[in-house]
Amino acid sequence: MATETTRPDSPSNAQRTSARGRLTGIDMARGAALLTMMATHLLPVISPDATGHPEPTWIGLVISGRAAALFAVLAGVSLSLGRVPAAENRLGLALRAAVIAAVGLSLGSLNVDISIILVDYGALFLCAIPVLKLGQRALGALAVLWILLAPLAAYGLRTVLRDGSRPLRLGHNPAWLDLMDPARFAADIAATGIYPVIVWFGYILAGLWIGRLPLRRLGVQIGLLAGGVAAAVLAKCTEWVLLGPLGGRDALLATPQARDGQLDALLRADLSEVDQTGSVWWLLTAAPHSGTTLDLVHTCGTSAAVLAGFLLVARIRVIDRTRVLLPLAGAGGMTLTLYTGHVAEIAWSQKAGSEFDGGGLLAAHVLVALAAGLVFRLNGWRGPLERVTHAAYQLAAELRAPHA
Secondary structure, three states: OOOOOOOOOOOOOOOOOOHHHHHHHHHHHHHHHHHHHHHHHHOOOEEEOOOOOEEEOHHHHHOOOHHHHHHHHHHHHHOOOOOOOHHHOHHHHHHHHHHHHHHHHHHHOOOOOOOOOHHHHHHHHHHHHHHOOOOHHHHHHHHHHHHHHHHHHHHHHHHHHOOOOOOOOOOOOOOHHHHHOHHHHHHHHHHHOOOOHHHHHHHHHHHHHHHOOOOOOHHHHHHHHHHHHHHHHHHHHHHHHHHOOOOHHHHHHOOHHHOOOOHHHHHHHOOOOOOOOOOHHHHHOOOOOOOOHHHHHHHHHHHHHHHHHHHHHOOOHHHHHHOOOHHHHHHHOOHHHHHHHHHHHHHHHHHHOOOOOHHHHHHHHHHHHHHHHHHHHHHOOOOHHHHHHHHHHHHHHHHHHHHO
8 A cells, every 4th residue: 555665756846855754754654554453453442341331442542543544644645655746647546546446355355354444445546536736725625625524425425325225335345246236335435334435535635735745844744743633632622522511422322323332432432333324413523433524633633643753753863773663664665465464364364263362463463564564675675566556557657658
């Protein structure tokens, strides 16, 4: 899922920066997103307390929702990278998106018990193509409007598409066989699935806007960190007012979705499996994977803060010289390969019916990812699947070169 690690040398790109100073921090952030997504796959987000009452774990409270959002925001940032700018190689971007989606459909065919983001990720790249040439202000305005309005549109679509005798929702990861039912497949990807593109495109727009900033500047990095933290805190404070003093939580706990007794914990940890219909209060939470405006504001804020934090870390000379975070940056440069291997190994373990310790398996996956990242980065190699996506992107660039 990572892209080229060379900043485009294009006259239209006003923010020319050194690749090393900027992209190491971006790759570290991408590596952190990968490892934290692994944690959400292998460790529970909700667990019973001493009395048997379901409560969010630290994974649910700290990582759930934020890791996947960071991945998506960085996807938007990555569109400003590469020897051939994405805005000038739209066919290449479409081919890259097709490769990523094909990998996702193949993984979905394994029936693994985790939510796979790759098909939606590929669809998000396709959706980005029409807006790549927008200016900074236009992107910012569109991002704000999208974050405000897209959750409303998705709520209305979910209500319509999930009703009736034939709900247009897959209920599982998209797979190749699902293409035989294009209406349900398209509805799931767009609005009714775990990662609805209508909502998640807001992350791409936010990432594109961030990617246009002069990110090598210290002041920009500090501003991005402060702004991200402020946005994240503001969203959660607003949620507290709406769900607490104004009665939103009580209203949601009175819905049919609360009958199993877990909704209070899910509101703090993960709403992805909850059918958020029947009450407008669903639109006013900032719960992980709720896809609301407050959720988008909060997770865009945390994503911006994490990215800024790694960009600041990359400036520290002792860290730069000792290259202690090179394994993390290396893993961030080959996330498609590592994510695919991670999901495939979980699928194999589940199919074998073997019981495994989630913490131990997570440690193994993290160590393998960091070791592979270090080896590939030291040797200047691309990951195997990154080579495929790069080849597709470059093929399109070469095809259009004679006509440039």
